[in-house]
Amino acid sequence: MSPGAAAVLAGMGPRLSRRALLGTGAAAATTLALAGCAPPEPPTGGAPELKLPEDLSDSEKVLKWANWTAYLDVNEKSGKYPTLEGFMKQTGIEVTYSEDIEDNDSYFAKVGPQLRAGQSIDRDIITMTDWMSARIIREQLCQPLELAQMPNVVSNLLQPLKDVPFDPGRNYSVTWQSGFAGIGYNKDKVGRELKTLDDLWAEDLKGRVVVLSEYRDTAALVMQSQGVDITSGWGKAEFENAIELIEQKIEDGYIRKVKGNSYLEDLTSGNALAGITWSGDIFILAYDTGDPSWTFAIPESGGTLWSDNMMVPITSTHRSNAQQLMDYYYDPAVAAEVAAYVNYVCPVEGAQAEMEKIDPELAKSPWIFPTAEFIADKNIQSFRALEPDEDIEYADLWSSRVMGN
Amino acid sequence: MSALAHVAGDPAVDPAAPAPETRKRSWTAYLLLLPGVLWLGVFFLLPLVQLAAVSLQSRYPGFPGYYYSDVNFSNYAAALTDYAPHFARSFVYAGLATLFAFLISYPLAYAMAFKAGRWRNLMLICVIAPFFTSFILRTFAWSQILADEGWVVGVLSFLHLLPGGSIINTPVAVVAGLTYNFLPFMVLPIYASLERADPRVIEAGGDLYANGITTFRTVTLPMSMPGVLAGTLLTFIPAAGDFVNMELLGPQRGKMVGNVINDQFLAVPGGYPVAAALSFTLMTAILVMVFLYVRRFGTEELV
Numbered sequence: 001m002s003p004g005a006a007a008v009l010a011g012m013g014p015r016l017s018r019r020a021l022l023g024t025g026a027a028a029a030t031t032l033a034l035a036g037c038a039p040p041e042p043p044t045g046g047a048p049e050l051k052l053p054e055d056l057s058d059s060e061k062v063l064k065w066a067n068w069t070a071y072l073d074v075n076e077k078s079g080k081y082p083t084l085e086g087f088m089k090q091t092g093i094e095v096t097y098s099e100d101i102e103d104n105d106s107y108f109a110k111v112g113p114q115l116r117a118g119q120s121i122d123r124d125i126i127t128m129t130d131w132m133s134a135r136i137i138r139e140q141l142c143q144p145l146e147l148a149q150m151p152n153v154v155s156n157l158l159q160p161l162k163d164v165p166f167d168p169g170r171n172y173s174v175t176w177q178s179g180f181a182g183i184g185y186n187k188d189k190v191g192r193e194l195k196t197l198d199d200l201w202a203e204d205l206k207g208r209v210v211v212l213s214e215y216r217d218t219a220a221l222v223m224q225s226q227g228v229d230i231t232s233g234w235g236k237a238e239f240e241n242a243i244e245l246i247e248q249k250i251e252d253g254y255i256r257k258v259k260g261n262s263y264l265e266d267l268t269s270g271n272a273l274a275g276i277t278w279s280g281d282i283f284i285l286a287y288d289t290g291d292p293s294w295t296f297a298i299p300e301s302g303g304t305l306w307s308d309n310m311m312v313p314i315t316s317t318h319r320s321n322a323q324q325l326m327d328y329y330y331d332p333a334v335a336a337e338v339a340a341y342v343n344y345v346c347p348v349e350g351a352q353a354e355m356e357k358i359d360p361e362l363a364k365s366p367w368i369f370p371t372a373e374f375i376a377d378k379n380i381q382s383f384r385a386l387e388p389d390e391d392i393e394y395a396d397l398w399s400s401r402v403m404g405n
Numbered sequence: 406m407s408a409l410a411h412v413a414g415d416p417a418v419d420p421a422a423p424a425p426e427t428r429k430r431s432w433t434a435y436l437l438l439l440p441g442v443l444w445l446g447v448f449f450l451l452p453l454v455q456l457a458a459v460s461l462q463s464r465y466p467g468f469p470g471y472y473y474s475d476v477n478f479s480n481y482a483a484a485l486t487d488y489a490p491h492f493a494r495s496f497v498y499a500g501l502a503t504l505f506a507f508l509i510s511y512p513l514a515y516a517m518a519f520k521a522g523r524w525r526n527l528m529l530i531c532v533i534a535p536f537f538t539s540f541i542l543r544t545f546a547w548s549q550i551l552a553d554e555g556w557v558v559g560v561l562s563f564l565h566l567l568p569g570g571s572i573i574n575t576p577v578a579v580v581a582g583l584t585y586n587f588l589p590f591m592v593l594p595i596y597a598s599l600e601r602a603d604p605r606v607i608e609a610g611g612d613l614y615a616n617g618i619t620t621f622r623t624v625t626l627p628m629s630m631p632g633v634l635a636g637t638l639l640t641f642i643p644a645a646g647d648f649v650n651m652e653l654l655g656p657q658r659g660k661m662v663g664n665v666i667n668d669q670f671l672a673v674p675g676g677y678p679v680a681a682a683l684s685f686t687l688m689t690a691i692l693v694m695v696f697l698y699v700r701r702f703g704t705e706e707l708v
Contacts, residue, residue, distance in 0.1 A: 109671040207571065208553075213672075250657050256574055257657050270554030271573060392464070392674050399676070400487070404660040404668045 052143055057320035061093045064318075065125040065325070066100040066107070068308070069261040070284045071177065073341035083337050087328045093321050098123075103213050103260035104132040105395070115141040115314055124318040125310050125325065131216060131385065133173050133309045134166035142311040144171050149323045152330035156349040161307065165385065173309035174326045177280070177338075178345035180296075180367070180380060181217035182303040184267070184277030184285075188293035197225040197299040200274055201254045209255050210263040210275035211246070215398040216383040217304055218258070218276050222246060224302040224381070231381050239394055247401050258402055267294075279367050283343035296367070302379030307347070339368050460681035472677060480682035488665050488683060492690065495661040498576065499644035502583035503591075506640050507633070509584070510591040514632070515625075517592075518599035532592050541649060544582055548573055548653045574656045582650035590639035598632030599625070634702055642691055662687055 072081050084095055100123075101107045108128070111121045116139070128136060136142050147154050153174055167173050185194050194200060200209050211218045220230050222242040228234050249255045256272055257263070264281055266272040268289065279296050286294035312322045328334060332350035339346040340358050346368050355363035366374040374380075386394065460480055465471035517528045535543060551557055551572040561567040572578050602625065610620030648663030655661075666683045669676035 105674075106671045109674075207574075255657060269549065269552040271552055271571070389466070395673050396676075399668050399673045403672060404491075404665050 050140060050144070052319075053315060053317050055319050056317040060318060061091075061321070062096070062318065063093050063125070063321040063325060064096045064098070064123045065127075066098055066123045067127045067176075068101045069099045069264060070281055071099070071127070071308075071342055071344075072097065073338050076288075083329070083334050086334070087325060090328070091321075091324055093324065095325065101127065102262060104129050105213075106260065108132055108136070111313070112141070118315060120315045120317075121313055123313060124316040124322045126313055127176050127308050127310055129214070129216075129306055129308050130164070130166060131383070133311060134385065135391075136311060137167055137172045141314045142172050143314055143316065143319055145174065145312065145319075145323060145326075147171070149320070150174070150327040150330070152327045156330045156332060156335075156351075158347050158349055161347050164307075167309075173311045174330075175347040176308045176310050176329075177342060178305060178307040178347055180279040180298060180303050180305055180345070181212065181214075181221060181276060182279065182296055182298040183274065184279075184282035184294065184296050185274030186267075186291070186293050187295045188291075189273050193295075194274060194297065195300055197221055197276075197301060200276075201249055205254070205274055207253050207256050208271070208273040209249075210257045210259055210266050210272040210277075211255055212263065212276050212278070213258050213260045213403065215394065215402070216306070217278075218246065219243065219398070220304045220381075220383045221276055221299060221302075224379070225299060227301075229381070230302075230304070230383050232384050234384070236390075236393065240397065243397055243401050250402070278344075280342045280344035283367070284341070298378040298380060302381055305345075305375065305380045305382055307345075343367060345370060456681050456684060459677055460685050462678045462681075464675040464678070472675070477678065480678045481686065483679050484682040484686045488662060491660060491662040491665050492687070494659060495645045495663065495687075496690075496694075498580050498583060498661060499641050499647075501580045502587060502644045503637050503641045505580070505584040506588050506591040507637065510588060510595055510636065511629075511633075514592050514595035514599055514629075517596050518602070519604070529596075532589050532596075535589065540586060541653075544586065544649055544653045547578075547582055547585070551578055551654070573654060576656065576659065578654040579650050579661075582654045583644045583647060586647075586650065587640040587644055590643075591636035594635035594639065595629055595632040598629045598635075602628045630702070634699070638695060638698075642695065645691055646687060 073083055074081050081097060084097060087093070088095055107126075111123075111126070114121050147170065153170075157170065157175065161175050161178075162170060164170070183194050183197070183200065187193065190205065219239060219242045222245055223230050223234070223238055226238070226241055226245070228238045228242075246255065246258075250258070257266060259266065261281075263272070263275060263277065264285060267275065267277075267285060277296070282294050282296040286292050310322075310326055312319050316322065329338065330348055332348055332354045335346055335348035335351040336354035336358055339351060340355065340362055343362075343365070344367075346352075346355075352363055352369045355368070362368060370380075458474070459472075461474075461476050461478070462472040462480075463475040463477045465473055513528075513532075517525055517532075521528050549555065553571045553573065558567065558570075558572055561572075562570065569575065572581075606628070607620060607624055610624045615623065646663050648661060648667050651661045651664050652667075655664075662683060666680050666687070669680035669683065673679075
């Protein structure tokens with residue numbers, strides 16, 4: 001996106017809210033019932049003043065954190081989260097952890113209108129993928145963070161993540177984990193290795209394949225298999241080619257379901273044996289089910305790399321507590337403990353050395369501590385940022401032709 | 406019907422009832438209506454107006470998720486053209502579910518009303534019991550029970566009764582789920598109207614030399630029609646708008662209109678107007694169908 005457009009978008013957030021428009025809708029409908037009208041001029045202008053709610057962290061030692069499924073170390077028996085328990089003991093802050101997020105779109109569609117209207121969403125940290133973080137920051141729906149309060153983050157955030165395009169200098173978001181999208185499958189039940197994306201469309205796997213509802217993963221992997229460089233220089237035609245293939249595979253019964261994080265249930269119940277999945281989920285699945293034949297692989301044509309970021313919603317009154325938690329998880333020892341469980345890419349410098357103490361095997365895992373050569377070798381790329389117009393258009397295409405039909 | 410009611414001595418239509426004191430009574434009646442009217446006004450009428458307004462809005466070009474007020478009927482055009490198959494599917498699935506629910510419920514309600522004896526209350530509790538667990542949880546449980554590696558599919562596959570190899574993620578599972586979920590709404594009204602029926606009227610059928618089938622056809626069934634009508638409406642209307650069964654039990658292709666509305670609201674940035682137009686169209690279509698249905702089969706007692 002051009003810097004101009006970014007400025008425009010940044011300017012409009014608080015002024016023209018969806019809620020406000022909806023609110024006037026009823027009244028407007030009567031006045032407008034007689035005549036249609038042309039689109040009003042889009043709002044332009046300088047940076048608005050950001051109104052932050054009062055931080056009640058000193059008096060209220062609580063924190064509510066919305067995250068994705070299988071994304072934090074958990075003790076299966078007690079149902080408690082060991083690192084989180086450690087944080088609560090250390091700081092006295094009572095943390096409520098909830099696996100609220102099924103996918104970016106559906107979560108933000110729920111909380112977005114509330115945030116725009118300045119209402120509380122009853123969460124102090126939300127965890128969103130890069131592109132959604134970009135949208136939230138652009139709309140000024142999250143609070144600026146005080147890096148000075150988070151020395152661990154400042155010193156231990158991996159160098160390449162310090163200056164991401166959507167949040168230069170990391171003033172609004174802190175990486176939670178990064179991960180890959182690729183092929184996840186049960187090697188024993190499939191009976192062979194799946195090396196390319198086309199291997200998923202095999203007769204004996206018909207109806208036993210699930211794919212992710214995030215098009216930045218599923219469509220991206222298909223585009224890569226069609227020879228497209230997803231990092232830049234592609235447009236609607238390439239995207240539609242990918243949709244066409246996915247649509248065809250659904251039509252012919254190869255793809256059973258297109259799902260958010262709940263695809264794990266289909267793999268667990270045996271409805272699906274393979275799919276386009278996220279890396280860490282498959283390692284956790286292998287651990288949880290005690291079945292080491294669950295395998296994750298990057299297709300030969302390439303996979304994607306993304307990050308999820310912790311952000312403080314604009315209406316949260318516990319920013320300082322949230323920052324303490326972010327800082328806590330950037331302690332290399334804590335980060336290593338989380339990584340040893342979730343098996344996602346760890347964004348914390350020094351966690352690899354700590355991991356040596358926990359599990360030397362995992363410290364060598366390229367899925368947790370990938371090297372630049374590994375990324376290049378496997379052709380792992382990031383989906384290019386979309387202009388707002390493209391964002392709508394592609395989401396529309398995806399929704400009407402893949403998600404629901 | 407009213408003739409039968411006379412025979413049964415229904416007090417509601419007793420001609421000997423005193424004429425009501427009109428003036429004072431009607432005042433009290435309006436006062437008593439007030440909370441209901443207020444409730445409907447605030448929680449039904451206002452949102453309806455709001456929905457109508459949203460259904461005519463346009464997307465703000467270039468700003469995902471923002472709208473401006475407009476009179477944009479293309480939302481309705483999209484709802485009717487792009488999603489016609491979804492409407493059709495919703496009505497067919499809901500219709501099938503209603504039919505199956507009726508076929509299961511009638512004998513059940515009949516048994517409860519006339520044959521259950523001291524088991525009647527227990528049977529009633531069993532019909533109502535599912536309401537003690539959340540609708541979503543129960544549907545989710547079915548998705549586990551009917552899973553590919555579950556025992557139901559295992560047994561059926563072993564008996565070579567399942568050519569496709571799975572139940573879950575098929576239209577069959579969706580219709581089964583809808584039937585299951587709305588069954589109590591069919592059983593209870595039918596039971597209520599059968600239970601009210603005077604057994605002497607049915608005995609009279611026998612006295613007049615009608616055999617069992619004829620008595621059922623000409624006496625019992627007509628007497629239970631208000632319950633059947635209420636049951637079919639209570640099943641069909643929510644089933645036509647349901648999206649949970651399709652989401653949890655259904656296939657990826659061939660969604661119902663409820664799923665499209667859900668997707669437009671939640672997954673498409675800027676999908677609110679089309680979602681609102683779809684909701685409105687669905688509501689109108691159901692209203693028209695219910696109107697025709699009630700005109701054709703309706704009884705005075707219900708309408």
